[in-house]
Amino acid sequence: MKTRPSGYQAIADTIRERIVAGDYTPGEKIPSIRKFAIDFKCNKLTVHRAFDTLKQEGLIENRVGSGTYIRFPEKVYRPKGIFDFHTDYLDESLFPYEQVQAVFNQLFKDKQAKALAPTSAEGDPELIDVLSHFYHVPAARMIIISGAQQGLDLVAKVFGTNISESILFEDPTYPGAISLFRARHFVMMENDGPNIEQFQQELNNNFRLFYAMPTVHNPTGIAYSQAKKEALAKLARKHDFYIIEDDFLSDFRQNTGARFVDICPEQTIHIKSLSQTTVSGIRLGFIVVPKNLYDKFLYAKFSSDIASFGLMQRCMREFIKQGLYGKHLARIRTEIKRRKSRLFEILQHAPDLSILPHQAGYSLWIRCSREINLPQVPWTPGEAFSFSSEARSCFCLSFMHMNDATFHQGLDYLQRLLC
Amino acid sequence: MKTRPSGYQAIADTIRERIVAGDYTPGEKIPSIRKFAIDFKCNKLTVHRAFDTLKQEGLIENRVGSGTYIRFPEKVYRPKGIFDFHTDYLDESLFPYEQVQAVFNQLFKDKQAKALAPTSAEGDPELIDVLSHFYHVPAARMIIISGAQQGLDLVAKVFGTNISESILFEDPTYPGAISLFRARHFVMMENDGPNIEQFQQELNNNFRLFYAMPTVHNPTGIAYSQAKKEALAKLARKHDFYIIEDDFLSDFRQNTGARFVDICPEQTIHIKSLSQTTVSGIRLGFIVVPKNLYDKFLYAKFSSDIASFGLMQRCMREFIKQGLYGKHLARIRTEIKRRKSRLFEILQHAPDLSILPHQAGYSLWIRCSREINLPQVPWTPGEAFSFSSEARSCFCLSFMHMNDATFHQGLDYLQRLLC
Numbered sequence: 001m002k003t004r005p006s007g008y009q010a011i012a013d014t015i016r017e018r019i020v021a022g023d024y025t026p027g028e029k030i031p032s033i034r035k036f037a038i039d040f041k042c043n044k045l046t047v048h049r050a051f052d053t054l055k056q057e058g059l060i061e062n063r064v065g066s067g068t069y070i071r072f073p074e075k076v077y078r079p080k081g082i083f084d085f086h087t088d089y090l091d092e093s094l095f096p097y098e099q100v101q102a103v104f105n106q107l108f109k110d111k112q113a114k115a116l117a118p119t120s121a122e123g124d125p126e127l128i129d130v131l132s133h134f135y136h137v138p139a140a141r142m143i144i145i146s147g148a149q150q151g152l153d154l155v156a157k158v159f160g161t162n163i164s165e166s167i168l169f170e171d172p173t174y175p176g177a178i179s180l181f182r183a184r185h186f187v188m189m190e191n192d193g194p195n196i197e198q199f200q201q202e203l204n205n206n207f208r209l210f211y212a213m214p215t216v217h218n219p220t221g222i223a224y225s226q227a228k229k230e231a232l233a234k235l236a237r238k239h240d241f242y243i244i245e246d247d248f249l250s251d252f253r254q255n256t257g258a259r260f261v262d263i264c265p266e267q268t269i270h271i272k273s274l275s276q277t278t279v280s281g282i283r284l285g286f287i288v289v290p291k292n293l294y295d296k297f298l299y300a301k302f303s304s305d306i307a308s309f310g311l312m313q314r315c316m317r318e319f320i321k322q323g324l325y326g327k328h329l330a331r332i333r334t335e336i337k338r339r340k341s342r343l344f345e346i347l348q349h350a351p352d353l354s355i356l357p358h359q360a361g362y363s364l365w366i367r368c369s370r371e372i373n374l375p376q377v378p379w380t381p382g383e384a385f386s387f388s389s390e391a392r393s394c395f396c397l398s399f400m401h402m403n404d405a406t407f408h409q410g411l412d413y414l415q416r417l418l419c
Numbered sequence: 420m421k422t423r424p425s426g427y428q429a430i431a432d433t434i435r436e437r438i439v440a441g442d443y444t445p446g447e448k449i450p451s452i453r454k455f456a457i458d459f460k461c462n463k464l465t466v467h468r469a470f471d472t473l474k475q476e477g478l479i480e481n482r483v484g485s486g487t488y489i490r491f492p493e494k495v496y497r498p499k500g501i502f503d504f505h506t507d508y509l510d511e512s513l514f515p516y517e518q519v520q521a522v523f524n525q526l527f528k529d530k531q532a533k534a535l536a537p538t539s540a541e542g543d544p545e546l547i548d549v550l551s552h553f554y555h556v557p558a559a560r561m562i563i564i565s566g567a568q569q570g571l572d573l574v575a576k577v578f579g580t581n582i583s584e585s586i587l588f589e590d591p592t593y594p595g596a597i598s599l600f601r602a603r604h605f606v607m608m609e610n611d612g613p614n615i616e617q618f619q620q621e622l623n624n625n626f627r628l629f630y631a632m633p634t635v636h637n638p639t640g641i642a643y644s645q646a647k648k649e650a651l652a653k654l655a656r657k658h659d660f661y662i663i664e665d666d667f668l669s670d671f672r673q674n675t676g677a678r679f680v681d682i683c684p685e686q687t688i689h690i691k692s693l694s695q696t697t698v699s700g701i702r703l704g705f706i707v708v709p710k711n712l713y714d715k716f717l718y719a720k721f722s723s724d725i726a727s728f729g730l731m732q733r734c735m736r737e738f739i740k741q742g743l744y745g746k747h748l749a750r751i752r753t754e755i756k757r758r759k760s761r762l763f764e765i766l767q768h769a770p771d772l773s774i775l776p777h778q779a780g781y782s783l784w785i786r787c788s789r790e791i792n793l794p795q796v797p798w799t800p801g802e803a804f805s806f807s808s809e810a811r812s813c814f815c816l817s818f819m820h821m822n823d824a825t826f827h828q829g830l831d832y833l834q835r836l837l838c
Contacts (some may be wrong), residue, residue, distance in 0.1 A: 101524070104527075108519075149725050176725075180722045261608055279535050280537040302722065303599045304568070312731075
């Protein structure tokens with residue numbers, strides 16, 4: 001027992017730190033109030049109040065007759081409100097269903113296409129070819145995956161067991177990566193990428209991987225400067241670590257410049273979600289890996305689920321080949337611009353808010369200098385993305401997972417809440 | 420260096436053993452011929468001949484200018500012949516495509532169905548309900564997965580890093596499990612289930628999991644007797660290990676009796692592939708886990724790929740609800756019976772073959788007392804399923820991954836080959 005906190009806040013902080021550090025894992029039962037009271041040498045009421053705090057934060061939950069458990073993280077930040085400024089996917093109403101249905105029917109009509117036939121582990125060869133041209137990445141080192149989360153899972157498989165000690169993360173970063181890898185090592189993000197000085201200090205920890213979202217950073221929406229990309233690529237070559245380049249929402253930023261996969265392909269594991277640019281439900285993406293890691297990644301993919309769903313791969317292939325994907329992305333770009341300007345109109349009247357400039361993608365990272373007391377916030381709180389105290393005064397507002405009518409009602413709701 | 424083999428066969432055996440033990444992993448470069456010759460104190464030509472043997476077995480491969488590598492296992496037993504008696508999935512021609520297409524179109528027409536919307540990590544609630552009734556398993560402990568292989572992968576995630584020391588396997592067993600878990604501990608299969616005496620001895624190794632295919636064992640097609648199931652369930656309760664019950668092809672055996680998930684639900688992780696009963700390409704299945712493990716499995720599923728593909732889940736739901744799945748299974752049962760009797764007609768004339776009785780499913784496990792010298796066998800060799808020398812005289816003949824015409828040509832080919 002390192003610390004012996006006394007007040008209920010201090011006890012809550014200690015337990016929270018243990019959850020964050022992975023000492024308690026999701027679904028695990030934590031010690032009883034009585035046990036904590038003995039350990040912390042305080043009375044049971046104090047622990048009770050600490051538990052209440054953690055419950056309100058969604059970190060723990062009671063189960064009748066059974067005790068107190070660490071909650072499943074997915075549930076932690078899932079808001080129950082009508083207005084979903086939380087989910088960072090496109091709403092299904094923004095996706096051209098009729099076109100997708102037509103492609104499905106073409107696939108079923110064409111016997112050569114064998115709509116439901118399996119693909120080999122690396123994926124449909126023609127989809128790989130099509131994506132290679134669309135995203136300017138080499139087909140020979142590409143594997144089709146079931147979304148970016150699976151890409152990260154394959155990294156965990158290939159790089160083995162002590163992974164949480166082996167990866168450096170941006171601070172803030174994507175919550176799914178924090179929980180998957182039990183992230184422990186972070187480098188502070190500046191407006192043009194990670195703080196290089198701190199990055200160089202972290203090299204002493206001998207990390208093997210750096211997880212980066214250099215084109216549209218999640219959640220801040222910023223882009224790395226070309227100078228920082230070059231500097232990091234140079235460090236990757238010199239110190240022989242891999243950059244996991246999560247090409248998050250790059251489709252929605254103009255002039256993205258050279259990517260890590262272009263600058264230092266032999267040090268880059270490039271992950272691209274196609275669920276994020278279409279709809280979450282399609283569960284597709286791809287990974288481009290260095291030549292020497294290809295077989296290991298392919299084996300990891302095969303062990304995970306044999307191969308991704310063939311029909312959706314073939315559908316995506318046709319969707320891109322027929323130019324429908326390009327048109328869809330153009331429509332989404334316009335819609336993002338329109339909604340973002342409506343949001344800015346509202347938020348500029350809100351006191352105590354400041355919005356980081358140059359944000360691409362379909363979220364906004366917002367700092368709030370006063371406390372907002374709400375039982376259920378409609379957005380994602382900053383602490384989902386970071387363990388830093390600074391992030392606690394921030395929140396992330398995603399604005400593309402509602403249909404048009406709900407979005408406009410949501411704007412009114414935000415106005416009442418914030419202005 | 421434990422052994423210093425001299426002949427090329429002995430050297431090949433030693434290297435093979437290291438591959439099997441996981442000392443060399445797929446995609447890994449192995450030492451050069453020169454290096455082995457020094458280690459084994461023999462001349463380079465001998466090592467060269469050992470390498471040739473292993474190459475013919477598909478275990479290693481040369482890469483020009485780079486050296487010799489352990490091959491990706493999926494490639495190892497993938498035959499190139501026209502007649503595929505290897506793949507243990509149903510052929511796409513046996514699946515009612517028009518009906519599936521109609522269901523897809525219904526889903527797209529019905530806006531309430533939100534065809535491409537995501538599901539939560541556990542899967543479509545209505546599919547869970549439908550499967551719960553169809554397969555008589557509790558909905559509350561079910562998670563939809565992307566095939567049985569993902570089920571095994573989730574087990575690996577939940578039970579952690581030292582998993583290969585923690586699982587007892589049937590001998591022979593499913594190759595995908597051997598490679599995923601780097602299987603090391605085995606219990607011999609008899610015609611009514613595992614040898615109980617040997618099983619009890621293995622208890623000294625303190626395994627935490629036993630991987631079983633009790634209804635239709637892969638590859639032997641046998642079923643556990645009810646007495647052995649009861650005995651194993653009792654041991655599981657007493658020694659607190661979990662039985663991974665892979666409900667492989669149970670749809671194609673009559674009178675299956677009580678399953679482990681019925682007898683000892685609190686000790687059973689029940690995995691069911693729906694790809695195996697429909698077509699491989701759909702990538703669906705489910706897992707039913709003990710109550711106390713549910714949150715951990717759900718978290719493992721979420722970390723792996725967020726959720727399985729929603730559209731296929733909804734399609735499968737309607738396919739079952741509309742009675743189409745039941746009819747499909749009935750058709751397949753008839754076709755299995757028809758093809759199996761055709762196979763028996765041929766094989767009974769083959770000298771040196773013996774076929775294990777009471778085999779269900781759509782493969783046959785066959786012992787051959789003479790050596791068959793073929794560069795490319797059209798079936799799966801026994802050593803894919805087992806490290807025992809006995810398995811080397813066996814092979815597995817799957818007979819449902821060809822259309823009807825090819826199957827009949829394949830019969831002629833088998834007749835020429837074996838009779």
